[in-house]
Amino acid sequence: MKHYNVGVHHPRNRVLVFVTTNAKDPISMKSIQLTEQLYSYMLQASLKETPVQSELRETTALLPGAVMQIPPEQGQFMGLLIKLLGAKNCIEVGVYTGYSALSTALALPKDGKLLALDNDPQNTKIASKFWKKAGISERIDLRIGPALETLAQLIAEGHHNSFDMAFIDADKTEYQEYFEALMILLRPGGLLIADNVLWSGRVADKAAVDEDTVALRDFTLSLRDDHRVSTSVLPIADGLLLAVKL
Ligand code: SAM
Ligand code: CA
Numbered sequence: 157m158k159h160y161n162v163g164v165h166h167p168r169n170r171v172l173v174f175v176t177t178n179a180k181d182p183i184s185m186k187s188i189q190l191t192e193q194l195y196s197y198m199l200q201a202s203l204k205e206t207p208v209q210s211e212l213r214e215t216t217a218l219l220p221g222a223v224m225q226i227p228p229e230q231g232q233f234m235g236l237l238i239k240l241l242g243a244k245n246c247i248e249v250g251v252y253t254g255y256s257a258l259s260t261a262l263a264l265p266k267d268g269k270l271l272a273l274d275n276d277p278q279n280t281k282i283a284s285k286f287w288k289k290a291g292i293s294e295r296i297d298l299r300i301g302p303a304l305e306t307l308a309q310l311i312a313e314g315h316h317n318s319f320d321m322a323f324i325d326a327d328k329t330e331y332q333e334y335f336e337a338l339m340i341l342l343r344p345g346g347l348l349i350a351d352n353v354l355w356s357g358r359v360a361d362k363a364a365v366d367e368d369t370v371a372l373r374d375f376t377l378s379l380r381d382d383h384r385v386s387t388s389v390l391p392i393a394d395g396l397l398l399a400v401k402l
Contacts, residue, residue: 231259238263243320250326254283307337325351328368354395
């Protein structure tokens with residue numbers, strides 16, 4: 157099989173990387189390809205970030221797990237969806253250093269709330285510091301612990317149908333279980349956003365059978381066929397799956 161290298165923008169770490177593809181699988185012309193030049197233009201032309209959001213990205217870029225942070229245009233897009241929904245109560249599974257949570261909280265009204273779940277007390281310390289700096293820390297309730305346990309606790313406490321928006325971005329092998337819990341916690345008409353469903357393209361590679369890739373593939377298919385939701389996959393950042401609870 158003939159292979160050639162194509163320089164593309166890697167959605168999760170915002171650097172130019174070379175992806176090996178083969179001549180029988182040319183770049184799709186259906187969605188625009190982001191070269192580094194076009195990506196820079198897009199950010200310059202449309203990104204509106206607060207100074208604290210920029211500073212949080214700069215601080216996180218120095219950490220070994222920096223690729224886990226969502227890109228800024230995704231934060232802005234999620235903020236737009238939150239405003240469109242008129243959301244007041246949001247929940248996030250997977251906080252890391254808090255960029256997606258900060259973007260969410262900034263888009264919420266003053267009395268809005270975000271329940272933020274993560275099992276890592278270290279990186280979330282950075283998150284809390286920046287939330288405070290941004291003046292929105294009273295909107296965020298951080299719960300440290302295994303996300304499935306926290307979600308089960310919320311269900312046991314009776315928070316049924318009470319969230320307007322949920323963002324899933326933690327353990328890829330647990331996405332389906334987060335989704336099942338969130339289907340109880342989200343209100344009808346509520347929006348679920350699942351991150352990384354295109355997984356740098358690995359989901360389309362039949363030879364990729366690692367557990368994260370398989371879980372993301374199964375998750376996307378299972379939601380497509382789930383009558384409780386309507387879904388759409390957007391090829392922005394590392395692939396976003398949007399699902400509205402019917
Ligand atoms: N949304 C974040 C952002 O914008 O920077 C990135 C989240 S990062 C991809 C995934 C996070 O999920 C990590 O901080 C990790 O500690 C957390 N995580 C992974 N497995 C978890 C679990 N079982 N329970 C709770 N948190 C978990
Ligand atoms: Ca992610």
